[in-house]
Amino acid sequence: MSLIGLVRLIRTTGRVAEPAPPRPDPAPGRPAALAGSVQVRHVDAGSCNGCEVEVAAAFGPVYDAERYGARLVASPRHADVVLVTGVVTHNMAEPLRRTVDATPRPRMVVAVGDCARDCGAFAGAHGVAGAVHDVVDVDLEVRGCPPEPDAIVAALRQVTGR
Numbered sequence: 001m002s003l004i005g006l007v008r009l010i011r012t013t014g015r016v017a018e019p020a021p022p023r024p025d026p027a028p029g030r031p032a033a034l035a036g037s038v039q040v041r042h043v044d045a046g047s048c049n050g051c052e053v054e055v056a057a058a059f060g061p062v063y064d065a066e067r068y069g070a071r072l073v074a075s076p077r078h079a080d081v082v083l084v085t086g087v088v089t090h091n092m093a094e095p096l097r098r099t100v101d102a103t104p105r106p107r108m109v110v111a112v113g114d115c116a117r118d119c120g121a122f123a124g125a126h127g128v129a130g131a132v133h134d135v136v137d138v139d140l141e142v143r144g145c146p147p148e149p150d151a152i153v154a155a156l157r158q159v160t161g162r
């Protein structure tokens with residue numbers, strides 16, 4: 001197809017995405033400064049990688065968390081939200097504390113998955129320091145083992161309000 005044909009196709013096709021769902025209520029305690037868009041630093045504190053697959057899907061082209069204003073970033077210095085998956089292993093307790101400390105305020109910590117919430121299937125296991133709330137303050141939790149991408153996107157939408 002020629003370039004002109006491609007431009008014509010783009011102009012005549014219009015928007016093909018599904019309409020956005022209604023805006024959600026903000027999460028309790030969500031700082032107003034985080035409304036609209038947030039940068040998200042993901043920390044795997046000791047997961048089985050199941051939650052990582054779902055987080056990747058949440059930010060992929062189908063579930064598209066960016067559409068609602070949530071974007072992954074590589075550094076906690078650039079982040080508004082720390083999204084934590086997995087139990088917290090002894091080796092990851094201090095790095096998790098430092099990551100959250102390095103994130104500027106106002107910030108939110110979101111614990112994703114049953115392991116992050118309450119140690120899930122790994123409760124009492126060797127090497128487990130605890131759930132995420134045992135190590136850092138948690139603002140929002142997402143249930144599931146693993147949670148579906150929809151649930152992860154829904155939690156992030158409660159932060160952005162979009």
Ligand code: SF4
Nearest residue numbers: 047048050113115145
């Ligand atoms: S909640 Fe389930 S999928 Fe997620 S890290 Fe734990 S065991 Fe793995």
